[in-house]
Amino acid sequence: MTCHRVHLCAVTSFGTDFTLGEKTPTVHEKTRRYGEVLSESFSGNSPGEDDLEFIVVLTAARAGREWAATHLYRQYHPRLIRYLRSQEPRAADDIASETWIGVIRGLQSFHGEAPQFRTWLFSIARRQLAEFRRTAIKKHATPTDNETFTAMESGELIDNNIVEEISGQEAVQIIKDYLNHDQSEVIILRVLGDFTADQVADLMGRTPEWVRINQFRGLQKLAEIMKQKIGVTL
Amino acid sequence: MSDFDDLYNVTPNPFSEDEADQLLNGETTATRHSGEGADLGRLVHIARGAATPSELANQAAFLSVFATEIRVTTTPLQPERKRRMIKFISAKHSIKFVSIVAGVVFSAGAAAAATGSLPDPAQQVVSDVVSHIGIDVPSPDNYVADPPPVTTTTPKTSQTEIEHPSTSNAEVTVGTTETTAPAVVTTKAGDDHGGNEHEATTTVKITFGGAEAPQETTTTVREKHEDGANTPISTTIDKPHYLLCKAWQAQHNFDTGANSDETALHNVQQAASAAGFTVEGYCAFLKGVRVPTPTTTTTTHVEPTPTTKPAVSTTTHVEPTPTTKPATTTTTHVEPTPTTAAPTTTTSHVEPTNTTTSAA
Numbered sequence: 001m002t003c004h005r006v007h008l009c010a011v012t013s014f015g016t017d018f019t020l021g022e023k024t025p026t027v028h029e030k031t032r033r034y035g036e037v038l039s040e041s042f043s044g045n046s047p048g049e050d051d052l053e054f055i056v057v058l059t060a061a062r063a064g065r066e067w068a069a070t071h072l073y074r075q076y077h078p079r080l081i082r083y084l085r086s087q088e089p090r091a092a093d094d095i096a097s098e099t100w101i102g103v104i105r106g107l108q109s110f111h112g113e114a115p116q117f118r119t120w121l122f123s124i125a126r127r128q129l130a131e132f133r134r135t136a137i138k139k140h141a142t143p144t145d146n147e148t149f150t151a152m153e154s155g156e157l158i159d160n161n162i163v164e165e166i167s168g169q170e171a172v173q174i175i176k177d178y179l180n181h182d183q184s185e186v187i188i189l190r191v192l193g194d195f196t197a198d199q200v201a202d203l204m205g206r207t208p209e210w211v212r213i214n215q216f217r218g219l220q221k222l223a224e225i226m227k228q229k230i231g232v233t234l
Numbered sequence: 235m236s237d238f239d240d241l242y243n244v245t246p247n248p249f250s251e252d253e254a255d256q257l258l259n260g261e262t263t264a265t266r267h268s269g270e271g272a273d274l275g276r277l278v279h280i281a282r283g284a285a286t287p288s289e290l291a292n293q294a295a296f297l298s299v300f301a302t303e304i305r306v307t308t309t310p311l312q313p314e315r316k317r318r319m320i321k322f323i324s325a326k327h328s329i330k331f332v333s334i335v336a337g338v339v340f341s342a343g344a345a346a347a348a349t350g351s352l353p354d355p356a357q358q359v360v361s362d363v364v365s366h367i368g369i370d371v372p373s374p375d376n377y378v379a380d381p382p383p384v385t386t387t388t389p390k391t392s393q394t395e396i397e398h399p400s401t402s403n404a405e406v407t408v409g410t411t412e413t414t415a416p417a418v419v420t421t422k423a424g425d426d427h428g429g430n431e432h433e434a435t436t437t438v439k440i441t442f443g444g445a446e447a448p449q450e451t452t453t454t455v456r457e458k459h460e461d462g463a464n465t466p467i468s469t470t471i472d473k474p475h476y477l478l479c480k481a482w483q484a485q486h487n488f489d490t491g492a493n494s495d496e497t498a499l500h501n502v503q504q505a506a507s508a509a510g511f512t513v514e515g516y517c518a519f520l521k522g523v524r525v526p527t528p529t530t531t532t533t534t535h536v537e538p539t540p541t542t543k544p545a546v547s548t549t550t551h552v553e554p555t556p557t558t559k560p561a562t563t564t565t566t567h568v569e570p571t572p573t574t575a576a577p578t579t580t581t582s583h584v585e586p587t588n589t590t591t592s593a594a
Binding site for chain 2: 061062064066069070073074077078079081082093096097100101104105107166167168169171172174175187188190191192194196212215216219222223226227
């Protein structure tokens with residue numbers, strides 16, 4: 001297909017080639033195919049491949065394309081749910097659902113690229129998390145069983161997990177369990193959200209210095225624990 | 235009391251700022267630190283690892299919510315509502331709605347619709363619905379400022395499906411009648427009264443605001459007798475005669491005679507005999523084909539006296555043939571006179587052209 005009008009070509013392609021059902025190309029192929037077309041539409045700096053992919057996916061999701069929604073979900077949900085499970089293990093799935101509903105409802109008004117989308121996603125999640133905690137105070141608290149505290153003190157959570165056997169959630173749980181709340185949240189957000197210190201500061205409503213301090217202390221403590229407790233190298 | 239960051243950069247930092255960034259971003263699993271740095275790098279790498287099936291277990295639920303919510307937020311509702319409205323109206327409430335639309339068209343508000351000066355949504359709906367039933371009202375899309383006057387001699391053909399009974403207990407039937415006149419609305423009034431069926435032809439002239447638009451409502455006046463004869467009537471029906479008939483009936487029924495107007499009753503008798511009726515039959519006929527009740531903006535024009543500038547003039551010519559003929563087949567031609575720009579002289583005549591009589 002020869003395209004002389006860049007935007008028309010891209011838009012037309014969304015309406016035709018991208019609705020072929022199971023025979024549609026992968027997201028990567030789609031973005032590669034239309035990458036040149038879309039890149040011409042940028043007057044300033046040309047976006048990278050990830051940015052192009054995100055633009056394609058976001059535009060298609062706004063248009064109601066299911067494949068685009070699937071792509072967003074599969075790309076961002078695993079890290080979101082790991083973060084939420086590290087914060088509220090028993091309510092993480094509910095909070096994640098509320099978060100995605102908020103994303104869907106705000107999709108038409110969202111403006112930005114992948115980093116802004118991640119920030120937006122996690123800010124919605126943190127807001128839902130805070131709402132859950134605020135309402136959960138009024139309800140019965142769910143006590144943590146003694147075995148968890150015992151395991152934390154003895155370091156079994158690390159010792160019993162060989163590197164090849166632990167999952168992503170368990171790795172996040174190690175960070176959560178051995179650091180205080182602020183340190184763990186800073187490091188987990190930086191790891192799972194791909195955020196910079198400044199972005200984490202915006203997200204948590206703190207200063208960048210506060211974030212860097214907690215980040216430093218958390219990394220230092222994790223390094224010491226691993227050196228003392230693991231005995232095997234991760 | 236010390237601040238929380240008093241010891242920042244005081245205690246030995248195992249990682250530089252860049253190394254910490256690389257570590258947390260998962261960009262390195264083997265920094266210059268072969269010990270804890272590498273361990274942390276691998277831990278972060280695992281934490282950022284691929285999704286497990288349990289983490290994507292709710293994908294189907296998410297997609298169903300997505301499909302629902304995204305439709306709600308993106309689907310334009312107005313065209314669907316408009317389609318539903320038109321379909322609903324045309325299917326179930328055509329008669330009521332057409333009455334409403336006719337009321338709008340025949341009232342002062344019709345001037346706004348006809349000249350396209352209603353707000354666009356209202357204009358569009360009126361235009362769509364009215365065009366659906368054959369009346370041409372400009373839509374906001376094709377509206378041209380300062381439209382030419384609608385008075386024209388070029389006949390248009392339009393069809394409507396308006397039918398109404400002249401009696402309240404009659405069953406409503408829907409049919410199609412065709413007439414030729416600019417912006418024509420055709421009505422057919424049928425009534426069973428003493429075994430007779432009547433149809434009336436009426437010419438209505440309507441003024442839209444300043445512009446005058448001849449609107450012709452044609453109804454065929456015909457009388458069908460109990461013996462099967464179907465005879466056109468050649469007489470002029472007007473409201474004064476109808477009122478005289480009522481007076482005559484009052485006198486006839488109660489036999490008072492006190493307040494009777496001999497001259498008026500004589501005129502009625504003359505008209506009845508000219509039409510081949512008895513006075514009783516003539517009045518019964520007039521009652522059956524009662525001239526359509528004028529609206530507040532409609533005035534009845536009694537021929538041949540022309541009025542100078544009526545908002546609506548209604549002229550009916552009925553030429554009955556004597557009913558004594560046992561006619562079996564009657565064909566009636568409706569020949570509309572070309573409408574001129576003169577505001578008061580739009581008429582159509584019902585003239586029986588062929589009356590074929592065959593022996594029974």
